[in-house]
Amino acid sequence: MQTQAILLASRPSGAPSADNFRFETRDVPAPTSGQVLLKTRYVSVDPYMRGRMSDAKSYIAPFVVGEPISGGVVAEVVESQVEQLPVGTLVTGNLPWQQYSVAEGNALQPIPAGAAPASYYLGLLGMPGLTAYFGLLDICQPAPGETVVVSGAAGAVGLIVGQLAKIKGARVVGTAGSDEKVAYLQELGFDVAINYKTANLPEALATAAPNGVDCYFDNVGGAITDAVYDLLNKHARIALCGQISSYNATEAPVGPRPEGKLLKTSAKLQGFIVSDYLPQWPTGVQQLSEWYQQGKLRTEETITEGFEQIPAAFLGLFKGENTGKAIVKVA
Amino acid sequence: MQTQAILLASRPSGAPSADNFRFETRDVPAPTSGQVLLKTRYVSVDPYMRGRMSDAKSYIAPFVVGEPISGGVVAEVVESQVEQLPVGTLVTGNLPWQQYSVAEGNALQPIPAGAAPASYYLGLLGMPGLTAYFGLLDICQPAPGETVVVSGAAGAVGLIVGQLAKIKGARVVGTAGSDEKVAYLQELGFDVAINYKTANLPEALATAAPNGVDCYFDNVGGAITDAVYDLLNKHARIALCGQISSYNATEAPVGPRPEGKLLKTSAKLQGFIVSDYLPQWPTGVQQLSEWYQQGKLRTEETITEGFEQIPAAFLGLFKGENTGKAIVKVA
Numbered sequence: 001m002q003t004q005a006i007l008l009a010s011r012p013s014g015a016p017s018a019d020n021f022r023f024e025t026r027d028v029p030a031p032t033s034g035q036v037l038l039k040t041r042y043v044s045v046d047p048y049m050r051g052r053m054s055d056a057k058s059y060i061a062p063f064v065v066g067e068p069i070s071g072g073v074v075a076e077v078v079e080s081q082v083e084q085l086p087v088g089t090l091v092t093g094n095l096p097w098q099q100y101s102v103a104e105g106n107a108l109q110p111i112p113a114g115a116a117p118a119s120y121y122l123g124l125l126g127m128p129g130l131t132a133y134f135g136l137l138d139i140c141q142p143a144p145g146e147t148v149v150v151s152g153a154a155g156a157v158g159l160i161v162g163q164l165a166k167i168k169g170a171r172v173v174g175t176a177g178s179d180e181k182v183a184y185l186q187e188l189g190f191d192v193a194i195n196y197k198t199a200n201l202p203e204a205l206a207t208a209a210p211n212g213v214d215c216y217f218d219n220v221g222g223a224i225t226d227a228v229y230d231l232l233n234k235h236a237r238i239a240l241c242g243q244i245s246s247y248n249a250t251e252a253p254v255g256p257r258p259e260g261k262l263l264k265t266s267a268k269l270q271g272f273i274v275s276d277y278l279p280q281w282p283t284g285v286q287q288l289s290e291w292y293q294q295g296k297l298r299t300e301e302t303i304t305e306g307f308e309q310i311p312a313a314f315l316g317l318f319k320g321e322n323t324g325k326a327i328v329k330v331a
Numbered sequence: 332m333q334t335q336a337i338l339l340a341s342r343p344s345g346a347p348s349a350d351n352f353r354f355e356t357r358d359v360p361a362p363t364s365g366q367v368l369l370k371t372r373y374v375s376v377d378p379y380m381r382g383r384m385s386d387a388k389s390y391i392a393p394f395v396v397g398e399p400i401s402g403g404v405v406a407e408v409v410e411s412q413v414e415q416l417p418v419g420t421l422v423t424g425n426l427p428w429q430q431y432s433v434a435e436g437n438a439l440q441p442i443p444a445g446a447a448p449a450s451y452y453l454g455l456l457g458m459p460g461l462t463a464y465f466g467l468l469d470i471c472q473p474a475p476g477e478t479v480v481v482s483g484a485a486g487a488v489g490l491i492v493g494q495l496a497k498i499k500g501a502r503v504v505g506t507a508g509s510d511e512k513v514a515y516l517q518e519l520g521f522d523v524a525i526n527y528k529t530a531n532l533p534e535a536l537a538t539a540a541p542n543g544v545d546c547y548f549d550n551v552g553g554a555i556t557d558a559v560y561d562l563l564n565k566h567a568r569i570a571l572c573g574q575i576s577s578y579n580a581t582e583a584p585v586g587p588r589p590e591g592k593l594l595k596t597s598a599k600l601q602g603f604i605v606s607d608y609l610p611q612w613p614t615g616v617q618q619l620s621e622w623y624q625q626g627k628l629r630t631e632e633t634i635t636e637g638f639e640q641i642p643a644a645f646l647g648l649f650k651g652e653n654t655g656k657a658i659v660k661v662a
Contacts, residue, residue, distance in 0.1 A: 058595045059565070221590050234390070235607075240594050253591070257584045259552050262602040263571050264382075264389045269600040271593040276566075 001028050006097035006310055008063045012053055015248040015318060020053065021069070021311040028100045030079070036108070037079035038101050040307070041090070043328040044072035044122040045314040046156070047219075050247040059273050068096035072122045074111065075101070085110065092121045099307055099330065115289060123156050123325030124299040125288055127274055132160035132217075133284045134277040135239035137168075139270045140215035144169030147209045149228050152219030152244060153193065154181035154300075156325035160288075161217045162190050163297050170215070173208040175201075175224050177320040184323055188298065202227045212236075221245045222255065229261040236267040248318060300324030307331070332359050337428035337641055339394045343384055346579040346649060351384065352400070352642040359431045361410075367439070368410035369432050371638070372421070374659040375403035375453035376645040377487070378550075379604075381578040390604050399427035403453045405442065406432070416441065423452045428641055430661065446620060454487050454656030455630040456619055458605055463491035463548075464615045465608040466570035468499075470601045471546035475500030478540045480559050483550030483575060484524065485512035487656040491619075492548045493521050494628050501546070504539040506532075506555050508651040515654055519629065532558045543567075552576045553586065560592040567598040579649060631655030638662070 002025050009022035031037045048060075049071055055062045063069055073095035077085050082105030085091065091108040095101050111121050123129060135157075142148050148165040152158040153174025165172045166189050174185045175196045185193035192208035194201070205213075205227050212233035218225055222245035246253040262269060277284070291297040302322035304313040307330045317326055333356050340353035362368045379391075380402055386393045394400055404426035408416050413436030416422065422439040426432050442452050454460060466488075473479050479496040483489040484505025496503045497520050505516045506527045516524035523539035525532070536544075536558050543564035549556055553576035577584040593600060608615070622628040633653035635644040638661045648657055 059597065218590070221588065225590065240590055243590050243594060246588070246591060253588045254585060255588045257552065257577070257586045258589070259549070259556065259571055259574050259602075260577060260584070262600065263574060263604075264602070266390065266602045266604055266607050268602070269593065271590075271595070271597045271599070273594075273597055276597050 001100060002026065003028050003098045003100040004307060005068045007068050008053060008065050010065060011055060012248075014250045016050060016053060016315060018311055018315065023308070026068075026098065028098070029102055031081045031102050033081050034105055035081050035102050036077045036085050036091075036105055038075035038091070038095065038103055039078045040073055040075050040095070040099055040101070040330045042074040042119045042122060043097060043307075043310055043330055044126070045310065045317060045326045045328060046071060046127070047242055047244045047247060047317050049314065050318070059275075068098060070094055070096045072127055074118050074122060081105075090118050092126060097310055116292060119301060119303070119325075119327050119329075120292075120299065122327060123301060124160060124292060124297065125285055128156035128325060129160050129288045130277065130281055130284045131241060131274040132157045132164060133288060134274060134280065135241050135272055136161050136164050136215070136217055138277070139239040139268075139272060140217060140237045142168045142170040142215045145171070146214035147171045147173065147211055147233075148215040148217065149173045149175070149205070149209065149213050150217040150219070151175045151196075151221075151224045151228075152242065153185055153190065154323050155219060156322075157241060158217070158219055159185070159188060159300060159324055160297065163188060165215070166190075167291065167296055171209075171211075173205070175220070181320075181323055184300065196224055202230065205231060215239075217241060219244060222253065225258075226256050229258050232261060232265040232267050234265050236265050238267060238269040240269055240271040244318070302326050304328045332431060333357065334359050334429045334431040335638060336399045338399050339384060339396050341396060342386060343579075345581045347381065347384060347646060349642055349646065354639070357399075357429065359429070360433055362412045362433050364412050365436055366412050366433050367408045367416050367422075367436055369406035369422070369426065369434055370409045371404055371406050371426070371430055371432070371661045373405040373450045373453055374428060374638075374641055374661055375457070376641065376648060376657045376659060377402060377458070378573055378575045378578060378648050380645065381649070390606075399429060401425055401427045403458055405449050405453060412436075421449050423457060430638055447623060450632060450634070450656075450658050450660075451623075451630065453658060454632060455491060455623060455628065456616055459487035459656060460491050460619045461608065461612055461615045462572060462605040463488045463495055464619060465605060465611070466572050466603055467492050467495050467546070467548055469608070470570040470599075470603060471548060471568045473499050473501040473546045476502070477545035478502045478504065478542055478564075479546040479548065480504045480506070480536070480540065480544050481548040481550070482506045482527075482552075482555045482559075483573065484516055484521065485654050486550060487653075488572060489548070489550055490516070490519060490631060490655055491628065494519060496546070497521075498622065498627055502540075502542075504536070506551070512651075512654055515631065527555055533561065536562060546570075548572060550575060553584065556589075557587055560589050563592060563596040563598050565596050567596050569598060569600040571600055571602040575649070633657050635659045
């Protein structure tokens, strides 16, 4: 059979564009023993994928020019050579941007039926949820009454970070890029939400965190980070999760050196990627599911429809188009 | 009785100078119950004291204009109202820059007789030694075969860091500011020592650390740090101890933002001050003393003679005049 596939056509310099992607019809082989044929249902588009479009050394191998982009996908088994994955099973895995694909059964995780919408396994109960969970609870470890700041707070990871910090009894301050996002964060229970595009950031943050900042979960970097660093309390903990403000930079970003501020406060800054916590993923998913079922965690999705819309949904991440998890619903 | 005292005359803007200090004759009261009268023997001058000359918020209170500077001192008890500290006892403590002073007995640590030269309790077996000990062994935790870079390697803290890293079986690369210091570091057992003033730093570091950098103990900051960050291995650990390159800066230092590099490597950066480890100091001193007595740790002192030379010795720290611990011998 054949499938549409979305390939990396070229590596972007600066902001990626539709030109960096190419649609192609590809053959899909029949599944052999241990394999399944999958029909793609939901595709996850995530900021970290921008890094894979470049060939700079990073924590994850670059995409190959002329080959399909791959990432988090929810798919349905439509033909199976794996006893444990009968036809009709929904699974998640790291899969190519294709309408159909063949995969090894042991590289897939079946989705528990009925516990949550299937697409949540790309967000709240998937990679972004686990990123929030380990970054906040292992690195930042907020104590009750402490102040947590999260940048990119209305993104897939950020909105979970804020809710987890509230579960832990912290004061939560989030930054986001529109008044609509700010209103949503307030509705979610953030103590303060700041529109970084319209606020005087240093003043707004100082007002929002009158007792200083104990924990900072950084998805964004740049000027927001500079302002947060001026408010750090002694022994502050910083989970360095993303730097979306500089992903499309063509020159190394320059700014105030942070070391003096981190030194004066005996602060800890820990870079991480969710795969650092691979052995603990099952524990994380279980805890997140529990809080979700108890109504303590909510999420939001920005769902785009149609396989051909995947590149546009991805490009939208860098224009702040999504609130919560950006998902493409396929077929 | 009376004593000469050295006061903070004014706060420096940029590099401190002799004008920021003032000599004054002050009365010394007779010691009352629980107190001793001390005669100063050795005065420690340390880079961190530059921070206390400013009134910016920091981890330690600023010096007061018109009051004596204070810091690490070795002194001899010359009159005692404390049974455990008889006349003739040598002690260390945080004491004013005075020839004589009165202090509470319970704020002083007696120096064990004969174990090491008394001035070592201001260096190898004092604050700088403990700074090296906790920063390297608690934050960096170098494993055998890993590569450790230390900046300011010929300073009081740096030369101990390098030797401790060798004890732990690591490859040790140090940076220093003169060929004499480089030669001394090689003699101490550093695998590579680099004169950062004459070398092409990125190239020299890349050659010195062909397997990348696992641990970085930073006393200096600035361009050295920028070059080290380009070589970090996955899960690198950075002990942020000092930033002497910017202590005299009049504007906030600017440079390449480090977050992207720390994120890609899941690196940890931990600011610290030795007082963070106060409860563990006795353990640290004991271990350092043991290694010293076993001949596994050496130190070097740059000793200036004369009470009136204290400001000059302090100012010399920022001109790279000292190798190892800068000490002023008084009387």
